[in-house]
Amino acid sequence: MTWEVSVVKHLKFLLVVVLILLMVSFVGARKYRVALIIAQGGLGDRSYNDSGFAGLTKAAYDFGVKVKAIESKDVVAQGEKLLRDAAKAGFDLVITLEYTHFEPLARVAKDFPKTKFAILNIKVDAPNVTSVIFKEHEGSFLVGALAALVTRDTSIPGINPQKKIGVIGGTKSLGIDKFLVGYEEGAHYIDPEVEVLKAYSFSFGDPAKGYELAKAMFEQGADVVYQVAGGTGIGIIKAAKDAGKYAIGVDSDQDYLAPGHVLCSMLKRVDIAVYDLIKRLVEGKLKGGEVIYYGLKEGGIDISPMTYTRHIIPKEYIEKIKELKEKIIKGEIVVTDITQQSK
Incomplete structure (x- = not known):
């Protein structure tokens, strides 16, 4: 009888273990x-x-x-x-x-x-x-600085003697102006005399409108236009290609959309x-x-590797952007965040 009781106890114990394992497996497989x-x-x-x-x-x-x-x-x-x-x-x-x-x-x-x-x-x-x-203002500062370096250098294909760049936002809001302010701040860090044209498309899905706004900026003498307008930016990039100028992509690496005419992209790793x-x-x-x-420090913001333009941009410009990036990460340069100033 003792032996039979022992066997039953062991079987009950094993059953409990199996049930627990099944429960754990079920929870883990949620x-x-x-x-x-x-x-x-x-x-x-x-x-x-x-x-x-x-x-x-x-x-x-x-x-x-x-x-x-x-x-x-x-x-x-x-x-x-x-x-x-x-x-x-x-x-x-x-x-x-x-x-x-x-x-x-x-x-x-x-x-x-x-x-x-x-x-x-x-x-x-x-x-x-x-x-x-x-921290889009940080990445925008970098691409603004690069745009300023480029617009001053007429040895780069497509650059005219005017020191002029542009930026187009998808809507007038703090979230978008955060990009614009950082961009202008970066440009003026390099050269306070660089003129920054600004416009809003009031749409994130209208490439035709983006094209017309960018075309107008290029006709006014802008060499580089930063698109901060989502799908509308596809038209901005096309306008840069048609004008023989440069666009700056946003959020994703958009350099491939018009190889040689997207200077770089400000990467926002959504x-x-x-x-x-x-x-x-x-x-x-x-x-x-x-x-x-x-932000830059966390790897959520960056600048694209410039696959299609790095060969036409002087190496010292690219090194300068790397230097500025490190200074922002170390806190030696503090880029204005307009969304914080408004609070």
Whole structure:
């Protein structure tokens, strides 16, 4: 009888162990669901939205999460509905790339305390919202400095005797002016006499308008135009190519869009930010109520390798940009962040 009791006890113990292992396996195999709300300009902008989508799909592949990209013809006006519908659908994490969603997000997050949310480019104070802030002013300073170096050098193909550059923003807002102010500051750090033309397209998905605005700047004597207008920037880059001038890309490496006519691109690694948010979710490390910063120091902001133009730009100019980058990282140069000044 003692032997039989012993066997039964062992079998019960083994059964408990198996059940525990099965439970652990089940928990470990949980399939997280993540929604990404695409910003103005939509997918196919070859810039901001496409970069975020790349981070989403990479995370889906690496971590086995189920993902969904959500687009809208009027992502600004429908902001609250998009956020609320995603939360109701049971997504574990809802990320919005749309800057203007900060007000509706604050309301929706309060109504869905168990859902995790994240927003890029602005801070939202809520216990279940993670805010991601990029230091675009730092990267814009670098490309502005490079543009100033180039516009002074008539030995570079396409450069005229005027010291003039331009920048086109997608809308008049602090989030976009953050780029413009950094760009102008970088240019004037190199040469205070460089003239910086400014314009707004008031659209992130209108390449035709971008083309016309950039064309006008080139006709006024600008050698380089920085595009900060998402999909509208595709037209700005085309205008640079047609005029035999230079554009500066934004967010993604857009140098390939017009080889030899995109001087460089200011890289804003939205893909890294989206990927990191999902990684934190899966690892149980995504804390709401915090702000995550990405700048030159963190590797979230940078300048493209200039694959198609570095051979025509004097080496000392490229070395100068590297020097400025290090000075910003070390705090020796502090670039103005207009979004902080307004507070």
